[in-house]
Amino acid sequence: MVIYIKNMVCSRCKMVVEQVLLDLNLQPEQVLLGEAYLKEIPTKEQMNALKVKLENLGFEIIDDKKSKLIDAIKTQIIVLIHHQKEDLNINLSYFLSGQLKHDYSYLSNLFSEKEGITIEKYFITQKIEKVKELLMYDELSLSEIAYQLNYSSVAHLSSQFKKITGLTPSFFKNLKGNKRTEIEKL
Template sequence: MKLHIKNMVCDRCKMVVKAELQQLGHQPLSVELGEVVLDKELSSEEKTVFKKKLEALGFELIDDKRSRLIEKIKNLIIELVHQQNSLLKTNLSDYLSSRLNHDYNYMTNLFTEVEGTTIEKYFIAQKIEKVKELLVYDELTLSEIAWQLNYSSVAHLSSQFKKVTGLTPSHFKNIKNKKRNPLDKV
């Protein structure tokens, strides 16, 4: 049995969801971003309890196909940007289409309709959050960050960063408060 969970965007989220299921007496077969596979079905009572626990933790159990597809798109983009830098050189539309077996035009229209933003803008927002993270760590130069995130140039990265945040990367690096956003708030 598969469960789809909204706002499950990091390894810590996966651990929390797994622990909640174990408290209900279930041992998940796998816990991935946005998706849990169980060996057996949850009873309706267990599902209600689990749903309430998830909501208290900021997650949401997803029941309809459209919402599940949108969550899968978001999770693939988050995974691509934050965990698989080497794949950033691939074409986003091809990557999503091949991974989700859906036409990209269908996915982008659905995503825009439901989320009020495009897949591309969501992708850019995730990349900018990654840039913020790397700037805060202060281990890479802006040139290295641009190369790692597959920007064509430092100027392109800086321009996109300023457009999204209103700040230049160097100004952002110098300020000390409210630098980053949680991935589920992007």
């Protein structure tokens, strides 16, 4: 049996969810980003306890198909931007269609309807969050960051960064205690 879990977007999330499953004697076969595969079907009491424990930790069990698909879109984008080591030279619509086995226009319309923003806007927001992370690490130049995240130029990155954050990348980098947003809150 598979359980879909909202806000499970990092390795630490997977470890936390796996521990919750083990604590409830729900033997997980595999825990992936956004989903947990169980060896047996949980009882109603186990599912209720799981729901409560996960909600206390900031997660949510997803029940309907459309919500599962929206969460899968977000997870694919997060994995693509935050967990891949390759450059982002990719066509997002082809990538999502291929990964999720749905026509992109359907995915796009569903996402916009339910989330109030486009997939592209969500993708850009995630990219800007990655830019913030890389700026804070101070290991790459702005040119290297632009190349890694597949921006056509530093000017394009800077323009998009300022449009989203209201700050230039250089100003953000020099801020004391610069604030990043948690991925699951984007």
